Amino acid sequence: MIESTVSYKRHRFPSAVIARAVWLYFRFPLSLRLVEEMLLERGIVVSYETIRCWAKKFGRDYAGLLRRKAPSPNDVWHLDEVVITIGGKTHWLWRAVDRDGYVLDEIVQARRNTKAARRLLTRLMKKQGCLPKRIVTDKLRFYGAALRQIMPTVEHRSHKGLNNRAENSHLPLRKRERIMQRFRSPGALQRFTSVFSAVRNLFVPPRSKHSAIAVHLHRIRAIAHWRAVTGTAA
Template sequence: MKKTRHPRYARHRFPAEVISHAVWLYFRFPLSLRMVEEMLAARGILVSHDPVRQWALKFGQNFATQIRRRLPAPGDKWHLDEVVISIAGRKHCLWRAVDQHGAVLDILVQSRRDTQAAKRLLRKLLKKQGVAPRVMITDKLASYAAAKRTVMPSVEHRQHKGLNNRAENSHQPTRRRERIMKRFKSAGQAQRFLSVPDQVANLFHRPATSNAADYRQSRARAFTAWAEVTGVAVGF
């Protein structure tokens, strides 16, 4: 195997190709660290799960930040939803926003599910996106309407449970992650971790209306972008 000497991977025993592929597997799919270890072993790469964990911690957030900068501007219709997750035996609320295409805009883990928490989410979204949406769609939680009146008063707000399936469906990968990881250890850990697979999923997102040929082209572009982000050539 030809080793790539990228400065980002200096002082690492394994080649950059192995590290970037392990990080991609871990964040792209709901896999445990030991599952990634076995998948690498099947390809003749003998590495334990702990280095995979360290690679994910070191590179994951950086890759996610670069991916976010490369993605196209989000849609003008935002779907917001919240779901309860258990962290260290306590209930927390995971707030998530997606656009009409299914791309995750942002997440926020908070201990509360009230108007103040909804305001924090909206302000975080406005800061990250730099522009307000045309339409905001939520379920009938009253906190959304109260927060919207303060933070985004001119935005159209539609409240209907049936309209918000896109946001509700976006929680499913998190539920799978939660089971695989035996739950999250802290709110900060959940916030840091979940923000990474969401961005990787955005990069490799398949639109519902795309045909097979379009999807293959989109996937090829996603792998090219991943190679540019990681500094590792496509084809490992």
């Protein structure tokens, strides 16, 4: 079991309250005001602005401690990008997931071109430390151009029907975007997704776990790990 290094000094609310508020906000499609109401039902009076501050400060700390999947040279990376409008301007969220739907990395960029695709691949190589067995994308030509420059030896399959895994990975964030009434800046989107995906990676079972008991056990272990990370384990 890991030992939490998160400090709650100078916060008048107990660590368990803060951790639960952050968990509710990032784990479920809830607005800050709804999290405020759920805590009030438990007799905890805290404003949604305070919850926002907790999410910004402690969400980053928690995400840095959450368990990450070990890289594998036999893995398959699925890459995709989705358009997000921020302040009337178009931005692109580039994302990479593995065969289980686990988010490997994501980056907000203002462009949809070869340079943007190359930046995603460069970050992936740095984070994973090894090349995948195969990369799957849609038919966007920029992926092929970037792969020829960065990973010329990796097999590349370009087919829209094969990339449903990456495309489906955008749906939870789309739901949150509607609830949050859009993001205020590219930086805010990048910060939110880094925590949101880390929490989702922990709690959502991989595709290989189909049975109800496997899903149940996965969630029990995820909750135990979350409590250890946040320093709220009994």
